[in-house]
Amino acid sequence: MTVRLRAHHLLCILTYAGKGYNPAFVANYDTIAGRIAGGEDVVLVSGPDDICAPLLADADPHCHGANVVRRDRQAAETLAELLSRPVAVGERLVLDDATLVHMREAFARGAIRRACTGCAWAPLCSSIAGDGYAEVRIAAGTAT
Incomplete structure (x- = not known):
């Protein structure tokens, strides 16, 4: 199988530590993190991806917003x-x-974080990176 990701989620997965918008989002993200850690490849998509799936039922999912599309382009x-x-x-x-x-x-070192400008999660991601990625769910060395 293949994990479908939009471009800016390639940055998000670097610091994913089991936190998210709601419990369904976190459970889904944990599954995706496990698949990537298990060696599944990633295909880049435009618009909502496998990570976005639990949010698509919201009345106005941010997954379609102009800021998110900009983040994809910059990432x-x-x-x-x-x-x-x-x-x-x-x-x-x-x-x-x-x-x-x-x-x-x-x-x-901030070299690929232009897409993170204005993201509400940026402080958490900075903290996780600053701690040497100790809490991440997709750790180097976990692929099977």
Whole structure:
């Protein structure tokens, strides 16, 4: 199987530590984190993805908002530069240990965080990165 992610969620998964919008969101995210940690590849999509799924029943899900689309664009641009490869809709990525470590190092030093500007979760993500990613659910070295 393949995990469907929008571009800015490639940044979010770096610091995911079991916190989220509501219990259904967290349960779903935990499942996705387990799949990625287990070695499933990721395909980039436009718009709502597997992480967004529990929020789509909301009256006005933020998943469709202009700010979220902007975050996707900015994340794709910075990650493409960092990874020296296309990060665009339809591209497949394997988030192996080396890739996660490389992305997390860049995230911690702020090199790929342009998409995080204005995000309510940014302080939590900064704290997790500052603590060396000790709490994350997708830890380097967990892939099977």
